[in-house]
Amino acid sequence: MILEADVCIVGAGPGGALLGYLLAQNNLSVIVVEQHETYDKEFRGEHLNAEGEEVLRAFGLYEKVEAEGLLLMDRVEYWHHGKVLKTVRPAVGEKHVGIHVPQRNLLSVLFRESEKFANHQLMMGTKVTELIMNESGSVTGIKAKKGDQLISIHSSVVIGADGRFSTVRKLAQIPFATISHGYDLLWAKIPSPVGWEPTIRQALVDDKQFALFTQAGGFVQIGWNIEEGSFPRLRKQSFAPFIDQVTAAFPELTESVNQHIQSWNDFILLKVHSSKCETWVNDGLALMGDAAHTMSPTGAFGINAALVDAKVLSEVLVEGFVYGDTSAEQLKIYELQRRIKVETLQNQQLVKEANFKEAFAVPVLS
Structure with missing residues (x-):
């Protein structure tokens, strides 16, 4: 042809x-x-910032995507020992700190x-x-x-x-x-608990960045930074201590995490560069x-x-x-x-x- x-x-x-x-x-x-x-x-990369939103609006596409389904993030939170340490809210004149668009x-x-x-x-x-x-x-x-x-x-x-x-x-x-950025990323997705608000939440788990991204459709996406090239070694270790750290960092997620993340196989590895x-x-x-x-x-x-x-x-x-x-x-x-x-x-x-x-x-x- x-x-x-x-x-x-x-x-x-x-x-x-x-x-x-x-x-x-x-x-x-x-x-x-x-x-x-x-x-x-x-x-995995499904968050629009102001620049991406502006492009879609410029061509009359944003409203059409909105009709398909998206979710505005209310704030970014930094958590420590199960409590909010710091909150970043939308700047003056803005309605969100990011948009999740499937x-x-x-x-x-x-x-x-x-x-x-x-x-x-x-x-x-x-x-x-x-x-x-x-x-x-x-x-x-x-x-x-x-x-x-x-x-x-x-x-x-x-x-x-x-x-x-x-x-x-x-x-x-x-x-x-x-x-090289010195880390790889493990992704997972779980149903959000009842009452979970549209936020981006950050914490330290095992001294590495651990992030939660609220998603349209009632889900929370988990992103955990791990040392570059360390996943084969992690997979040989017990999964339980990691889960305990996650639920300690975000107690609200305990039930959903325990139901939907039960082994290392429930994560997807992204080699970061x-x-x-x-x-x-x-x-x-x-x-x-x-x-x-x-x-x-x-x-x-x-x-x-x-x-x-x-x-x-x-x-x-x-x-x-x-x-x-x-x-x-x-x-x-x-x-x-x-x-x-x-x-x-x-x-x-x-x-x-x-x-x-x-x-x-x-x-x-x-």
């Missing part, structure tokens, strides 16, 4: 999905390919809105295998497989929006540096989101940065097609607008992680 489009986007996460929608809205033909068969699956809700809105455009096509269960290049080395499309079917998609630009282990980045041979690419663009190619700049979970910047990437990149691409220019020089405008901001956020993550324990040093009145 041979297909053609102005832009081929590899990766149908929030950033790639929003970019596809924005380009289709601007009369460019778009094919979005995603290796997974469905986007109705569990995600990504299935966000993606369903983005793809539903994109379906309104005949020039937009979504291909799930499609895995990129090769970049197509012309004699001068410019990227002119991809080769992919959907089941046993071989597909060639010819396009003026290919976008790598395929995450931290980006196939597009690898195929384009774009060098990148990996930054961030990364910086030598360049985000080549002729006919651009990387965005985690493919360009993997971020750690701290501060939930990842999804928000990807949404802003999509906004800026869409503007640069639309301008490029007006002038018939999809060169690295044109696409570099996007990178120059975003790189300093993103790397500043990455540095902020490192500082926050290094200084996390200070939040528990001295009681601060609410």
Whole structure:
């Protein structure tokens, strides 16, 4: 099968999905390919900050996502020995300290809105295998497989929006540096107790950051930082002492934790790192989101940065097609607008992680 489009986007996460929608809205033909068969699956980075919210509002999408279901966080709390030590509330003029948006809700809105455009096509269960290049080395499309079917998609630009282990980045041979953060992350999800309020709660468990994120739909997501590479060793130890520490830190969770977290198998391991690419663009190619700049979970910047990437990149691409220019020089405008901001956020993550324990040093009145 041979297909053609102005832009081929590899990766149908929030950033790639929003970019596809924005380009289709601007009369460019778009094919979005995603290796997974469905986007109705569990995600971990699901918190919007003010920047991500602003992007969705700018394009009239926030209200549609709100109708699908989201949850505003009332406050951030720091707990110690089962009691609140410090509380961070919304700044003056703001209504929340973050928004939980199930990504299935966000993606369903983005793809539903994109379906309104005949020039937009979504291909799930499609895995990129090769970049197509012309004699001068410019990227002119991809080769992919959907089941046993071989597909060639010819396009003026290919976008790598395929995450931290980006196939597009690898195929384009774009060098990148990996930054260790010294920890990995264990995730779990449990039903929230009756009366649980929409909060983000932080504590120290075994001298490591332990966070609770209230989720839409009546759940609490648990995130526990552990020493990098230590999970195989932890799994060999008794699970009971850890559970005792968790319930001591958050007594309200005792019943739910005991019912739904009964072994190390109830956690999902995320190996934490961030990364910086030598360049985000080549002729006919651009990387965005985690493919360009993997971020750690701290501060939930990842999804928000990807949404802003999509906004800026869409503007640069639309301008490029007006002038018939999809060169690295044109696409570099996007990178120059975003790189300093993103790397500043990455540095902020490192500082926050290094200084996390200070939040528990001295009681601060609410």
